[in-house]
Amino acid sequence: MTNTRITDSEILERRYPVLLREFSIRKGSGGAGQHRGGDGVIRDIEFRIPLQVSILSERRVYRPYGLNGGEDGACGLNLWVRNVEKTTWDRSLARFHDGDAQDDDKEYEERHINLGAKNSAAMKAGDRIIVSTPGGGGWGAAGLPSLAQNRVHDTDSWRKGSAAAREDAALQA
Structure with a gap:
């Protein structure tokens, strides 16, 4: 994946062991x-095997x-959305006395970790990364009519002829 183009979800899933759960416009x-300003996009990527992921992005602190x-x-x-085992004091104490619990007994919960703009992380199968790109800044004072709406014809601003x-x-004239 790059920051210079939008890779189709089918190509991304075919080339890499990932599942693209969401690819949408980040409204507002x-x-x-x-x-x-233009809206950003949201990509929710689930990893199907353990792998190392690196992200290099901008505008995560400053708008x-x-x-x-x-x-x-x-x-x-x-x-980074991680599935971690949900533990309680009673369950931990039972494990201490009885040894490891069976896989059926384990409950999982999601933990959300902010990766920042530039980072690398070891993903497990089932972990996800949600990349929300920034939106663009607006131009001109809000409430004024768009310059494109003021034009009678699209070619009015063109220099015509010799x-x-x-x-x-x-x-x-």
């Missing part, structure tokens, strides 16, 4: 403005900034 992560009065986008987040033709059109 773009900053507000005259032109709203992507908006320009010309636009609001900042949302920060990204990298979560310089001589533009001068002739200006003289005729």
